[in-house]
Every structure is written in structure tokens, then in C-alpha cells.
Amino acid sequence: MNKVHFIGIGGTGISAIARLLLERGVQVSGTDLQPSPYFEAVTRLGAFTRLGHHPDLALEADIVVRSSAVKDDDPEVQAANNAAIPVLKRSEFLPQLTAGSKTLAIAGSHGKTTTTAMLVHLLRSANLDPSFILGADIKGLHTNAHSGKDQFFAIEADEYDYMFLGLNPTVSMVTNIEYDHPDFFPTPQDYTNAFVDFLGKTEENGVILLCGDDSGIQKMLKNNDFPGKQVCKYGFEQGNDFQIVEHETSHGIQLFSIKLPEGEKVGPFTLHQPGTFNVSNAAAALAVAHLVGIDLGELTGAFSTFESTSRRFELVCGNEKIEVFNDYGHHPSQLLQTIKGARQSYPAYKIWAVWEPHTISRTKRLQHEFATALDQADHAVILKLFGAREDDPSYSPCSIADEVSHNKCLYLPENEKAIVHILENLGEKDLVIVFSAGKGPEFSHELCSALHLEASID
Structure with missing residues (x-):
């Protein structure tokens, strides 16, 4: 080649x-x-x-x-x-790309990019040089891919188009299973079956690591087993092999420890990213590191220097009255969890959810769930739909705004009008999250310009 x-x-x-x-x-x-x-x-x-x-x-x-x-x-x-x-296709090329490596594959409906980045950060903190591929740039490294000198290959394992079926991982990890990509997976069962097939491709005597707290994973495990593989679980609940304990939040910083399968407790770990979902992501990365032989006791300070990835609750601009963030959230659960995490870290702020719908099929199929998520914000704005690989000029997401309570959500497909609406309704302290897997960063930069604030990212 x-x-x-x-x-x-x-x-x-x-x-x-x-x-x-x-x-x-x-x-x-x-x-x-x-x-x-x-x-x-x-x-x-x-x-x-x-x-x-x-x-x-x-x-x-x-x-x-x-x-x-x-x-x-x-x-x-x-x-x-x-x-x-x-x-x-990618799935067909991956065997050549990962040949000779110990592949650590991170899959799941949500959180796989951040978890992969956390795992890379832990491996590098242990003085290793892993290869990696993920769906966003790791801050500090300014890249989403690297060919390392060590045996480990950490890869974000995407379910779309069955990309992850091109892998034969040493460790296969799934953060959660919640129906998505209706343009490719006709039914929720088709979607779950893809994850079952992925886990089945774990190499003989390899390890399957699953979030034991997730209802989608719990349902999958009732109907499937994986002979010849070691199955481990992580999460907050008792009964998980890697249990998150002593979790607390203080001044926007999260502290937690991990109880290992051997019974030993390691921690506390310090995490600057908001939301309990990020604690779960961090625990997943720690569990993978432990499973491949890394001493977690040497890594208790590692997450204090973790800067996350681009477009994952990423600050764009701000001052003492307003902060504007980009977020890649494009599924209702992602919006919901990020809004909750923002409230936890910014309790004195009014939360604005500015959402650019991504793909027509997802928006149509999950419109009620999107309305429920947007309802958790104090103000919500729906921008023009980003169709990506789909096109239907007749469809509009305006009906979703009508489902949100107290008339606090507007459908404003023109950026200029959306920005004017935000500027006219700002309070004493506002936090604006621009949710988008498409052109959202353009909107956030336009908003920062209208606020006369300098964007901290390109």
C-alpha cells in the first residue's frame, strides 16, 4: 500500500x-x-x-x-x-489500519468521542504513545488522529454505516445504546443488533466493557451473551465491576473515586467537565486503562489537565454577564444531559438552548423527545435544519417549538433574527449553548460578534 x-x-x-x-x-x-x-x-x-x-x-x-x-x-x-x-468503505479499510495493534474500541450512542479522548489522555499520562482516531480534535494536541509508537490503538467506533464492524478489538466498550440514525437503522432493534454484532467481534479472550447503568445495555444483555469474552460493567450503581463512588461537585469541579473489581478503591479523581455523564465517561476510560494493565493509582491527577475535545461544551466567548458555548449535541438525550450539566456548573445563569436540527429523519422521528429536552432550558431557539445527507424542502421543524411549554421556544431559521431575539431577551446572567453537528459554530461566532466579544476559538 x-x-x-x-x-x-x-x-x-x-x-x-x-x-x-x-x-x-x-x-x-x-x-x-x-x-x-x-x-x-x-x-x-x-x-x-x-x-x-x-x-x-x-x-x-x-x-x-x-x-x-x-x-x-x-x-x-x-x-x-x-x-x-x-x-x-471505512469499515473495510480498518483491518489494514489497525493490524498488529491492541485495539481499544469505544462505541455508544453518546459520549464515545469524549471517552476516547479521555482514554488517549490517560494512556499518554502513563507515558505511552498510542495511535488514535476520534471524531473531534483533542484540545492541547490539536488533532483527531495520530500514529503512535506503542501497541495500543484507541479508536472511536462509530455505528453509522456499520463502521465499527471493521474492528476486532482487544477491548470493546459501549457507553450506552439509545436509538439513533433512523435513516440507516429502520428500527430500534436493528440499531441494537448492530451493537451486538460489534461486541461479538471482540477478539477471543478479549474484554467487553459496558455501562451497567444504561437501560439500553441492560435490555441488550437480557437477550445476548458473549461466550469466550470477559464481560465487565462500570457505572454508579452497585453491582458494577468498576463502581463510581464518593462523587461530589464543588464550584464546578467534580470529584469521584473508582472501586475496582479487586475491591480496591482508587481516587479521588478531579474532573473539570460538567455533568454526571462526564463522570461516567471518565470512569469508562479509567476502566479500560485498568484492564490493559495501567496502574490507576499513578493517574489520580491526570484528568485535572484534560481539556476535552472541540465542540463538546466548548467556550467560544464570554464576560461576567454572558457565556457562549458550542456543543455537538444532536440527539435529544445529549441536549438534555448537557443542559442539566450546565445548570449544575452555572446555577446562577439562565440557560439558552440554541439548536440546529441535524438530519430530517432524526428530527422527525424524535421530535417529541427534542421538545422535552428543549423544555429544560429557560429559553430555546430552533435554527434552520441542517439536512446533511438528506433533502426535503417541504419539511420544517417549527412544530417542535410549539410543543415546548410557556412559549419559551421560537423557530427562527434566519441567523440574524435569532441573534436579535437573543440580544433583546438577555438577563443579568445568561449561558448560551449552541447545539449543532453542522454549521452551529458559524452562528456562535456571529453571536459573539454581535455581543462585541472576541471568540476564543476559530
């Missing part, structure tokens, strides 16, 4: 693979239909990139890797097929 061509190289997952191969000395080319920060990043690192369709680049490669959004009739796919050049 001397040269790999990527179709859709500007996407988060595809660009991460490209970046890792560049570090390994592989020649990389790639195309995308529009520029993006990840497209520009891999270009700076040495990938030969072009915007638009360029079948000639595919014909120069040994292997072509395409994103999930690329269809069979794509000109580059057709050119490679006609020339008998292998065209692979």
Missing part, C-alpha cells in the same frame, strides 16, 4: 484516517465537494487534494477509500471499479 486516495477527505472520519497514513509515510490524495477545516489540515500535512470530482486521482492509487456519503455512481468510484482498483 503505497498510495491511498480518499473520496470525501474533508469529513471528520475520513480525514483522520488520511492524517494517520500521512504520519506513516503513505502517499495520500483526496477530493471533496467543498472545503472544510479537516480538508485544509490534511492538505497542509502533505495530502494532494482537489475540490470536485477527479477520477484521474483515483486511477493513480493502490486503494480508494470512500466516505459513507459517497454513492456507487460517483465518478471516482466508477473509474476505480473499471480499473479493478479496490474501493473500500
